[in-house]
Amino acid sequence: MQEPVLKVDGLSVAFRNSLAILDDVSLEVHRGQTLGIVGESGCGKSMTALAIMRLMPSAALTVSGGAIRLNGENLLDLDDEAMRAIRGSRAAMIFQDPMTSLNPLFTVGNQVGESIQKNRQIGRAEARRITADLLKAVGLPDPERHLDYYPHQLSGGKRQRVMIAMAIAGHPDVLIADEPTTALDVTVQAQIFQVLRDMQAASGTAIVLITHDMGAISEMADRVAVMYAGRVVEEGPADAILAAPSHPYTRGLVSCIPRVSDAAFDGWPELPVIPGTVPDLDQRGEGCHFAPRCPLADDRCAKRRPPVLHDGERRCACWYGMAGGQPHGRI
Amino acid sequence: MAGSETPMPPAPPKVEVRDLRVEFPLRRRSFLDRPAVVHAVDGVSFVIRRNTVFGIVGESGSGKTTTALAIMRLQAATGGRILLDGADITDLTGDALRAVRRRMQIIFQDPYSSLNPRRRVGAAVREPLDLMGIGTPAEREETVARLFARVGLSPAQRSLFPHQFSGGQRQRIGIARALASQPEVVVCDEPVSALDVAVQAQILNLMREIRYDFGLTYIFVSHNLGVVQRVCDEIAVMYLGRIVERADRNALFARPQHPYTRALLAAVPGRQDTGPRAELPGTLAGDPPSPVDLPPGCRFASRCPHAMPRCRSDEPALQEAAAAHFVACHLVNP
Ligand SMILES: Nc1ncnc2c1ncn2[C@@H]1O[C@H](COP(=O)(O)OP(=O)(O)OP(=O)(O)O)[C@@H](O)[C@H]1O
Numbered sequence: 031m032q033e034p035v036l037k038v039d040g041l042s043v044a045f046r047n048s049l050a051i052l053d054d055v056s057l058e059v060h061r062g063q064t065l066g067i068v069g070e071s072g073c074g075k076s077m078t079a080l081a082i083m084r085l086m087p088s089a090a091l092t093v094s095g096g097a098i099r100l101n102g103e104n105l106l107d108l109d110d111e112a113m114r115a116i117r118g119s120r121a122a123m124i125f126q127d128p129m130t131s132l133n134p135l136f137t138v139g140n141q142v143g144e145s146i147q148k149n150r151q152i153g154r155a156e157a158r159r160i161t162a163d164l165l166k167a168v169g170l171p172d173p174e175r176h177l178d179y180y181p182h183q184l185s186g187g188k189r190q191r192v193m194i195a196m197a198i199a200g201h202p203d204v205l206i207a208d209e210p211t212t213a214l215d216v217t218v219q220a221q222i223f224q225v226l227r228d229m230q231a232a233s234g235t236a237i238v239l240i241t242h243d244m245g246a247i248s249e250m251a252d253r254v255a256v257m258y259a260g261r262v263v264e265e266g267p268a269d270a271i272l273a274a275p276s277h278p279y280t281r282g283l284v285s286c287i288p289r290v291s292d293a294a295f296d297g298w299p300e301l302p303v304i305p306g307t308v309p310d311l312d313q314r315g316e317g318c319h320f321a322p323r324c325p326l327a328d329d330r331c332a333k334r335r336p337p338v339l340h341d342g343e344r345r346c347a348c349w350y351g352m353a354g355g356q357p358h359g360r361i
Numbered sequence: 362m363a364g365s366e367t368p369m370p371p372a373p374p375k376v377e378v379r380d381l382r383v384e385f386p387l388r389r390r391s392f393l394d395r396p397a398v399v400h401a402v403d404g405v406s407f408v409i410r411r412n413t414v415f416g417i418v419g420e421s422g423s424g425k426t427t428t429a430l431a432i433m434r435l436q437a438a439t440g441g442r443i444l445l446d447g448a449d450i451t452d453l454t455g456d457a458l459r460a461v462r463r464r465m466q467i468i469f470q471d472p473y474s475s476l477n478p479r480r481r482v483g484a485a486v487r488e489p490l491d492l493m494g495i496g497t498p499a500e501r502e503e504t505v506a507r508l509f510a511r512v513g514l515s516p517a518q519r520s521l522f523p524h525q526f527s528g529g530q531r532q533r534i535g536i537a538r539a540l541a542s543q544p545e546v547v548v549c550d551e552p553v554s555a556l557d558v559a560v561q562a563q564i565l566n567l568m569r570e571i572r573y574d575f576g577l578t579y580i581f582v583s584h585n586l587g588v589v590q591r592v593c594d595e596i597a598v599m600y601l602g603r604i605v606e607r608a609d610r611n612a613l614f615a616r617p618q619h620p621y622t623r624a625l626l627a628a629v630p631g632r633q634d635t636g637p638r639a640e641l642p643g644t645l646a647g648d649p650p651s652p653v654d655l656p657p658g659c660r661f662a663s664r665c666p667h668a669m670p671r672c673r674s675d676e677p678a679l680q681e682a683a684a685a686h687f688v689a690c691h692l693v694n695p
Pocket residue numbers: 045051069070071072073074075076077078087088090091126311
């Protein structure tokens with residue numbers, strides 16, 4: 031099999047050198063494929079993305095182990111300048127909050143144009159023309175007019191579309207999209223997914239899509255990784271996992287999401303829930319982090335880290351998950 | 362579940378909205394500009410029956426929040442009438458207005474920004490009681506403690522500040538505050554969209570219990586169609602200030618008729634392509650026209666895959682296309 035474009039291998043991130051925010055996270059994405067990452071708030075999805083881009087939000091957060099390979103090259107070995115050159119060209123990111131990555135002082139045309147010129151030897155007029163095409167591609171009406179707007183003059187949805195235009199401008203090898211459509215209408219979301227798919231088909235970009243939306247996963251992702259409290263607890267082909275989740279956490283997550291259904295409803299049915307909340311960093315013991323909320327948990331779950339079972343294309347870290355799975359290294 | 366679509370004897374109307382209009386004047390850049398207005402809500406009518414949940418869905422900017430605020434008399438209407446329990450409340454002022462406002466409360470989308478960071482949360486929940494002078498101070502404190510317990514918080518947490526709570530807990534505080542004045546109608550404006558999926562289900566279950574316990578009528582604004590399908594009895598679909606379709610939720614999801622509703626349902630990611638929504642159209646292109654310069658004819662015509670010449674000249678009226686199923690479209694009502 032072809033080497034993955036991005037291979038995260040046993041990545042750990044610590045807070046103040048003691049608390050584990052990410053604990054032995056391994057993921058890979060192949061050319062032209064999409065990996066979805068799901069999990070509740072605080073499970074480490076954004077932290078995984080930021081660590082890959084080497085954009086740690088604070089000095090108290092450090093990579094304490096593992097490797098991040100982009101086409102075989104370990105990004106953790108690069109100096110800041112080399113990393114800056116990679117960001118925006120070979121690896122790009124769409125952030126959860128669009129305002130953090132748009133500069134309020136520059137017009138849309140200048141910002142997107144600059145990220146195009148960074149990668150190609152072209153003049154300003156040409157960059158402006160390509161920018162207008164990109165804005166059109168992400169579904170902004172009247173792109174010529176939007177070139178001269180400042181970020182604050184745009185609605186949230188339009189800002190998000192500008193961010194996406196900027197991220198795909200350089201035809202990156204890897205695009206990490208952190209909740210790119212959460213704040214948007216479903217119709218706008220559908221447009222944006224179409225843009226991402228078109229770009230992926232045209233340039234073979236590998237996409238990492240972070241989202242809460244299982245519908246988005248089943249529509250966009252080839253594979254999905256489920257994170258819980260800093261660890262990957264289940265990973266495999268998206269369709270197979272959504273249809274028959276193995277890990278008790280994935281099962282809970284899939285069932286508590288009210289997806290549009292073909293059934294008829296009467297009154298207001300009670301929704302299935304996962305009781306409790308994700309444990310804080312200093313409340314995560316040695317055993318399975320999901321044990322306090324898990325319907326199957328016993329003493330062993332609470333005390334010992336569950337093995338990673340492999341079954342064909344799938345892996346799952348649970349003492350009781352995956353009946354036919356075989357222990358095989360770490361997840 | 363065949364029986365679920367046979368209508369029960371209808372409950373009496375709780376809220377009636379007749380031809381509601383809300384316009385916002387736009388600031389002119391120069392005195393030469395002609396005065397312009399945003400037609401945020403442009404002739405909307407519906408009846409919400411007592412103890413039911415009335416859903417409003419539609420694109421960002423379609424006028425959902427403005428409609429809800431106008432019903433609560435928190436936003437001035439430019440035209441139309443609003444009735445609560447059959448009484449016209451459109452022009453109330455002073456004490457009468459205050460009395461009516463006490464009967465309607467709102468739960469906002471963002472539990473982070475709707476609470477004052479420097480105020481203890483117990484005081485925030487007590488505030489509506491203080492403002493409306495309900496009960497003695499001791500009685501108010503007791504009510505607040507009871508509400509905290511009811512929404513799943515500990516009464517001892519009343520003395521904490523908002524930053525000491527998670528998003529889900531803050532939304533519980535928002536719910537407690539909305540319940541404080543014993544309202545009859547509660548507007549829920551995207552009440553769970555800022556929350557994590559697992560917390561979302563917990564909060565929806567709380568809203569469900571409270572609705573039955575307190576006999577509430579809900580106006581539920583959301584862009585999450587999976588949620589709307591489960592919680593709303595009736596649903597209005599808004600597009601650019603107008604209702605384009607209104608029906609019982611099961612009829613709306615099984616037999617969407619307006620091309621915009623159909624596009625909306627088609628855009629839900631990951632839907633199974635087997636059920637009644639299998640042959641819905643593809644991605645909706647473009648954006649809605651400006652609410653300032655409204656086009657003649659149907660407002661959806663510029664994006665509608667079925668638009669006919671007539672759609673660009675005559676505005677379609679909201680008409681009953683099937684029993685209790687209203688649609689504003691020339692294709693559906695020729
Ligand atoms: N700057 C920071 N300093 C210390 N801890 C942090 C920092 N940013 C995040 N964390 C912690 O790291 C953990 C993972 O957070 P992360 O933002 O990756 O979650 P997430 O899965 O992206 O959640 P969400 O769905 O809410 O975006 C959380 O426990 C969070 O409190």
